Amino acid sequence: MTMQFISHQFPDYHDPTIEDAYKTQVRIDNEPAYLDILDTAGQAEFTAMREQYMRGGEGFIVCYSVTDRQSFQEAAKFKELIFQVRHTYEIPLVLVGNKIDLEQFRQVSTEEGLGLAREYNCAFFETSAALRFCIDDAFHGLVREIRKKESVPSLMEKKLKRKDSLWKKLKGSLKKKRENMTC
Numbered sequence: 001m002t003m004q005f006i007s008h009q010f011p012d013y014h015d016p017t018i019e020d021a022y023k024t025q026v027r028i029d030n031e032p033a034y035l036d037i038l039d040t041a042g043q044a045e046f047t048a049m050r051e052q053y054m055r056g057g058e059g060f061i062v063c064y065s066v067t068d069r070q071s072f073q074e075a076a077k078f079k080e081l082i083f084q085v086r087h088t089y090e091i092p093l094v095l096v097g098n099k100i101d102l103e104q105f106r107q108v109s110t111e112e113g114l115g116l117a118r119e120y121n122c123a124f125f126e127t128s129a130a131l132r133f134c135i136d137d138a139f140h141g142l143v144r145e146i147r148k149k150e151s152v153p154s155l156m157e158k159k160l161k162r163k164d165s166l167w168k169k170l171k172g173s174l175k176k177k178r179e180n181m182t183c
């Protein structure tokens, strides 16, 4: 998916990813976006790096193969894993069911994908990296989620702001009291 998004190429051999990093600049909704994409390992052997990228990522594309039920089950665990590291569910996320060109081998239905996306409260795309189908939509969708999050303060930020303004009020009234006492 990442190779198709960045360079419109689809290598048809499987070179297990350990961690590949890409940088690209695109325009989305008439605004430039500078993307740092980390393509992480799907293989169980490489999950040691998981915590590190979960800590740092601004947003995540959680991708499974519609021809592989196990990959869907792995995708379903992802949000809890992020929560364990970030202690919040307010993380920009897009769910992707890839390989829809292999319809005859499908093991995960569109409805199941939609169901998980509903649980995740996130956008959902079915894609084909082989055909470059809906690839831009998935990446652009994530950028939109990140922008949405940036424009709306999180619950935690709201709480902190509320605390801050309460503190300011308290400080103000203490200052007044002190001034009255010295008069």
Ligand SMILES: Nc1nc2c(ncn2[C@@H]2O[C@H](COP(=O)(O)OP(=O)(O)OP(=O)(O)O)[C@@H](O)[C@H]2O)c(=O)[nH]1
Pocket: 001, 011, 012, 013, 014, 015, 016, 017, 018, 040, 041, 042, 043, 098, 099, 100, 101, 102, 127, 128, 129, 130, 131
């Ligand atoms: N037919 C088809 N094959 C795909 C598609 N996307 C990926 N593949 C193939 O699936 C295999 C795995 O693709 P990767 O992109 O390496 O998958 P990955 O999940 O990143 O796997 P790791 O690199 O092991 O983490 C490769 O042989 C790809 O050519 C697709 O949309 N359609």
